[in-house]
Amino acid sequence: MAAADDPDPVKKKGQICEANFFTAELALQRGVKEEARRLFGLALADCPPTFVEAQAAAAELKLLGASP
Known part of the structure; x- marks a missing residue:
């Protein structure tokens, strides 16, 4: 998570x-x-919402039986 830190809040x-x-x-x-x-x-x-990870996370949650 430390590597994800960036001064640009969007990034x-x-x-x-x-x-x-x-x-x-x-x-x-x-x-x-x-x-x-x-x-x-x-x-x-x-x-x-434009990140593919958003759609993939929703799909994985569904497979795990959790509602996104």
Whole structure:
């Protein structure tokens, strides 16, 4: 998350979105579904709607049985 920090708030939000999404994917790969669900939720909340990670996070949440 420290690497996602940026003085430009728009860029920072996008980078935090990506960090949460890919950390969620890693958690999912490791079988830590609750953490993955939490991080996908954060990614969905932070991702600009134009980011593919926003759509992917919503799809992953649906597969995990959580409502986006």
